[in-house]
Amino acid sequence: MNLDHRTQESVDIVKLPERLMMADAASARAILKDIIDQGSGKLILNLSATSFMDSSGLAVIVSGLQAARKRDGDIYLCGMSKTVRALFELTRLQTVFQIFDDETVALRAFGGTMST
Amino acid sequence: MNPPTSAQAPAQAPATAVHQAHDLAHPDHLHLRLHSDPSEVAALQPNLQDLCTQAGLDAMDAFKLTTAIVEALNNCIEHAYGGQAEKPIELQWTRSAKAIVVAINDEGQALPARALDPATPAATDAECGRGWQIIHEWTHAVSYHRKDKQNVLILTYNLS
Incomplete structure (x- = not known):
């Protein structure tokens, strides 16, 4: 599995794949951990391409959040579809993550000034 | 990647039908076989979503039922079989005017009783x-029983 990753203003920005399921969970978890360990601990996950996610996918994102917060960082989410948002709301994860419309707003919330 | 082993009845038919499932016009009954492999569940997921849409569900409801079915299949792999690959899982999809009924069978360990208790959601940071x-929230009924050393989980999604 490959995740589209770039860094802007010390914030790591990762675009999640079209689907995040059990089949790719271990790989995605390892990639995210590596990015967090090597970066600032501030991470934006862009879910604009993600149309399907199961609880294994949620677990990947929660594990990333725990890793980020150990580094005094955080994970912000953006670009979430209505269906994936419903999954977050069902599992109350919208109370754990800050969720933004797009990368620009999420980066601004981290204190950056993104221009795309 | 090989397609998940699956078959529309009869059950012993070659296991190649999963990717054809979405081509079937409004199937009322499907019998699919797959192995306890997460990649097979991933391959099946878009077909399940198509089936839901063909059954008349809107995008949100199709997502909900598909996710519930995927979670049930994941449980077969992770809990019933303890992560062992190549173990059999069967999925039967039945659509009537009133409901979609999905029966999922595996030959793994019996389900713990607490699994059927919907009042125990995970901690938000777990x-x-x-x-x-x-599974409980995104279907209308969940039932479980053991039959011939198999787990039988039945998910019902009402259409009316």
């Missing part, structure tokens, strides 16, 4: 434990 909540 990594795991959300699968059963999704």
Whole structure:
């Protein structure tokens, strides 16, 4: 599995794949951990391409959040579809993550000034 | 990647039908076989979503039922079989005017009783434990029994 990753203003920005399921969970978890360990601990996950996610996918994102917060960082989410948002709301994860419309707003919330 | 082993009845038919499932016009009954391999569940997921849409569900409801079915299949792999690959899982999809009924069979360990208790959602910061909540909340009825050393989980999604 490959995740589209770039860094802007010390914030790591990762675009999640079209689907995040059990089949790719271990790989995605390892990639995210590596990015967090090597970066600032501030991470934006862009879910604009993600149309399907199961609880294994949620677990990947929660594990990333725990890793980020150990580094005094955080994970912000953006670009979430209505269906994936419903999954977050069902599992109350919208109370754990800050969720933004797009990368620009999420980066601004981290204190950056993104221009795309 | 090889397609998940699956078959529309008869059950012994060659296991190649999963990717054809979405081509079937409004199937009322499907019998699919797959192995306890997460990649087979991933391959099946878009077909399940197509089936839901063909059954008349809107995008949100199709997503919900598909996710519940995927969670049930994941449970077969992770819990019933303890992560062992190549173990059999069967999925039967039945659509009537009133409901979609999905029966999932495996030959693994029996389900713990607490799995059928919908009143135990995971802590918000927990990594795991959300699968059963999704199954319970995003279907209208869940039943479980053992039959001939098999787990039989039945999910019902009302259409009317």
